[in-house]
Amino acid sequence: MHRFAKPSVFLKLADTLMPWMIAITVITGGTGLYLGLFWSPADYQQGDTVRIMYIHVPTAWMGLFCYVGMAICGAMSLIWKHPLADIAARATAPVGAMFTALCLITGSLWGEPMWGTWWVWDARLTSMLILLFLYLGYMALVNAFDDPERGSKAGSALALVGVVNVPIVKFSVDWWNTLHQPASVARMDGPSIDPSMLWPLMLMAVAFTGYYFIILAIRVRSELNERRIRALQLSGLFEQGDGTTSGSALYDQGHNAGAGK
Amino acid sequence: MSDYFMMEGYGLYIWSSYAITAVAMVFLLVTSLRGLGQSRIELDQLETLLKSRRPRRSKSRDARP
Structure with missing residues (x-):
């Protein structure tokens, strides 16, 4: 684990995997869209609006997945103080926030024709809205301090406390039986959904996951560059005294970011 | 076709659900790439x-009394 936590190793790995991630995302996304929009049938109750599910459900999964990833990275940055964990958490937050927002928006667009309302304070919807606020709170908090280390400490703490919301989102449909329908894929007795709908759903989920890793690689790389810039600017100030301090000595991992193509 | x-x-x-999702995903991708380009x-x-700067400064230091 620690081997991969070295920025140079991470960047090399990201470079090797990038073409594969792009290929997987494009192929599964394209196939998923085709299957979802043309091949899969309309639902016997919900008609064609069921096609909203092929983005609504994967975006919801991604919202939760990214949050768990962000919280794990937050924990690693608190415990081991590893900068890459902090950088990964910061890079994950906007992707997770976007997917959560998309889940709420597409849910609204599905709720209006099917439930007759854009929004209702149902347990699932409310806990998902809280998830979005947790993301936004994290992003505001990590950037609220002049010292990035203090920001990441506060953000990681918030991310970890917010983890309690994840099982609430998952089980809200069982605990409070209100408007939102219960789970039909991740069930103890296997999916209760027809394969013609399960296939596009799963392909879209894979595509969104691939998209997440692509964005993660891009944002981690630019954050490493930003830190290297900060370190160089600092060393540039100190160097006016004597020309011996090098930027790489002050902030070693930034060096590898500069070496990336 | 228009029926479809x-x-x-x-x-x-x-x-609109598909369009909003596509726009958001492209937007995040483009801003992330732009941020990376800017940082580079x-x-x-x-x-x-x-x-x-380095050699120039060392020279001036040598020139100092």
């Missing part, structure tokens, strides 16, 4: 600046 796009009258809801330019400028 109507989606039994739900077309507006369905197509800034880093390059800073590194060449520091490199060009």
Whole structure:
């Protein structure tokens, strides 16, 4: 684990995997869209609006997945103080926030024709809205301090406390039986959904996951560059005294970011 | 074909969900790539600046009494 936590190793790995991630995302996304929009049938109750599910459900999964990833990275940055964990958490937050927002928006667009309302304070919807606020709170908090280390400490703490919301989102449909329908894929007795709908759903989920890793690689790389810039600017100030301090000595991992193509 | 796009009258809801998702995903991708490009330019400028500064400063230090 620690081997991969070295920025140079991470960047090399990201470079090797990038073409594969792009290929997987494009192929599964394209196939998923085709299957979802043309091949899969309309639902016997919900008609064609069921096609909203092929983005609504994967975006919801991604919202939760990214949050768990962000919280794990937050924990690693608190415990081991590893900068890459902090950088990964910061890079994950906007992707997770976007997917959560998309889940709420597409849910609204599905709720209006099917439930007759854009929004209702149902347990699932409310806990998902809280998830979005947790993301936004994290992003505001990590950037609220002049010292990035203090920001990441506060953000990681918030991310970890917010983890309690994840099982609430998952089980809200069982605990409070209100408007939102219960789970039909991740069930103890296997999916209760027809394969013609399960296939596009799963392909879209894979595509969104691939998209997440692509964005993660891009944002981690630019954050490493930003830190290297900060370190160089600092060393540039100190160097006016004597020309011996090098930027790489002050902030070693930034060096590898500069070496990336 | 236009029947297909109507989606039994739900077309507006369905197509706008897909369109909003696509726009958001492309937007995040483009801003992330732009941020990366910006950071690379800034880093390059800073590194060449520091490199060009170093010998000059050592020279001036030598010249000092």
